[in-house]
Amino acid sequence: MKPIFIDGYSSHRRMLVALLLSGVFIYCDHKLASFEVARGYLQSLVSPLQYIASTPKQIMDYASDNLVSRKQLMLDNQRLQMNELMLYEKLLELDILKQENDRLRKLLASPLRNPLKKMVAEILAVDSDPYSHQIVINRGINDGIYEGQPVIDETGVVGQILHVGANNSRVLLITDITHAIPLRVHRNGVRLIASGTGSFNQMEVNHIAHSTDIRVGDLLVTSGLGGKFPEGYPVAMVSYISENPNKEFARIRVQPIVEMNRLRYLLLLWPHQTPLVESQYDKPLPSNQQTRQVADES
Structure with missing residues (x-):
């Protein structure tokens, strides 16, 4: 009777043979490069399996990076809109600052005589009465402002100081119906007097x-008569x-150089530097005497 199990080589012998073969293969691969071609073929055969094995991870990464919730999209959209509004506001602010800088440069570059003292002022308020052309500026007695002081901007004459407070003053514009100013024609020197009509765009x-x-x-x-305006x-x-x-006299209308309804910055002048003695011209005249006295002087 044949036995069911036949005794073969022992496990120790098989292990020894495997180690010997492994050593021989390692030596041949390291020193002789005998398995480079076989390794390339094996790598090509295994690469599809590697791609298939990494596909689930790539799909999960793509989904986590690109699939966001509707709520997150709405939040991002709202944040971007807020950022856009802030940027637009910054642009507007820069534009406003540029315009103010240009106004101040023109104001400081106005044609003044070198010895003439000057000071920049800003408008704080405008009189709400449409028939009274007066404004309030941020300069007062503490800055050396005095009543009757001439006020100009970068284009021409604006008016004169009417009332002075500690830190602010009220300016009477040349277009006010109670104001009159002695002038001369620049072309030929003819002297005349222009008075306000209550309109920003017209004087008589x-x-x-x-x-x-x-x-x-x-x-x-300005003709310089009266000693108030240079x-x-x-x-x-x-x-x-x-x-x-x-009619006995011609009817003449003139348009102010200064745009009275668009004033922002003004320039205060000191024609006599420091007025030590108050003269009859240092204060605005009453409405019924101002035009008459200036006319007499001219």
Whole structure:
């Protein structure tokens, strides 16, 4: 009877043979590079399995990176909109600062005589009465401001100080119906007086004979009479002349150089540096005497 199990080589012998073969293969691969071609083929055969094994991880990474909830998208969209609004606000602020910087540069570069003292002021309030053209500025007695002081901007004459407080002052504009200013025609030196009409865009010149050499488009500048406004500052342009022979005087309308409804920064002047003695011209005249006295002086 044959036995069921046949005794073969012992496990020790098989282990020894395996170790010997392994050593031989390692030596041949390391020193002789005998298995480079076989390794390349094996690598090519195994690479699809590697791709298949890594596919689930790649899918999970893609899903976690790109699939976000609707709520998260809404939050991101809202955040981006807020950032966009903030950037627009910054741009507007920079634009406003640029405009103010340009105004201040023009204001400080206005045609002043070198010895003339000057100071920049900012408008705090505008009179709400449409028939009273007055504004409030942020300069007062503490800054050396005095009543009757001339006020200009980068284009021309604005008005004069009417009332002075400790830290602010009230300015009477040249377009106010109670204000009058002595002028001269820049072209030929003819002297005249322009008074306010209560309109920002119009002033009137009274008591001018028909034979006076004045034309539409003539530039009117301060004459220096009265000692309040320095001589030579632009004030208005002649816009209309009505020569009616039935009337004793010509009707002349002039347009102020300064845009009174767009004022922001002003320049205060000291024509006499430090007025030690208060004269009759240091205070605004009453509404019924101002035009008469200036007319007498001119």
